[in-house]
Amino acid sequence: MIRIIDGLSEAVGRVVSLLSGVFAAIIIYDVFMRYVMRAPTPWAFDLTKMIFGFYFIMLGGYALRHQAHVKVDLLTSVMAPRTRRWTEILGYLIFFLPFSFVFMLYSWQFGLRSLAQGEVTYGAVQLPVYPLKLAMGVAACLLFLQGIAEMLKLIVGHEDRRHADEVA
Template sequence: MPLIRLIDGINEIVGRAVSWVAIIFAGLIIYDVVLRYVFNAPTLWAFDLTKHLYGFYFILLGGYALRHQAHVRVDLVTENLPSMPRRIVEMLGYPLFFFPFAWVFTYHSYLFAQRSWMQGETTYGSIQLPVYPVKIAMAVAAALLLLQGISEFLKLAIGPREESKDVG
């Protein structure tokens, strides 16, 4: 189904791109530690910047994690069920639990990001980094998670789950 491929593709691209952020913030942490303990010259900005990058990393991987079934699941109800009843229970879980949560998360994170953008919100401290990029990322992540939920629901609705193929 083209819609499923489109949503899965978007979350795959975002997930793979965002995974590089981990390397960047690890490099910044190492850089700051070396400056702090070897040269006794800590940076003023590295700690705040790595917190921001970790926020990007953590939040933007939600849709990617759902695509690859990496979210924590409570399978106590479904683990002993045959395939078809399990699929029905999982399908019911999306409209009852996932979609309401994902919609509220998307809507409120959008308002949260909009308010931050309009105020030009920054961090407190010696270096004032803008906060709104992280909050915008949260709104984008919520929308990606909602879209991936739609994709996963459609996969359950149209037939047996195809195993995702890892590329490269």
């Protein structure tokens, strides 16, 4: 189960990271059109905001898999390994999993409401917003699943592998 969830997070992270090239190309195109051709694009600003939002939210599970989230480990850094492991397990059970579960439920409701309304951006060009809002639900599911995998790693004693990933 851990390998499946880690593999899913890894695959999504690698595919989504490819969007950074698309994101950069749109920005370069828009800057070129605006300042060199004196013909700004009416769609590029909204589209780059949406792509950045998608990029940012979809990489949450990947970041958790690679221990790239911000941690306040002032207390756990001085704990014995066994105490640290159980403190982290409790942290996942008490804080992370309930929060990510609620985030998942509300994100799906948010995205489905946007889809039902056919929500679009306002302005000269109306781009659909619901794909980004539905992506929030997908991202929340991936984050929740990766949280389960990280907690299972702690339970079965894979914390050495987790810390080895940090160094690599």
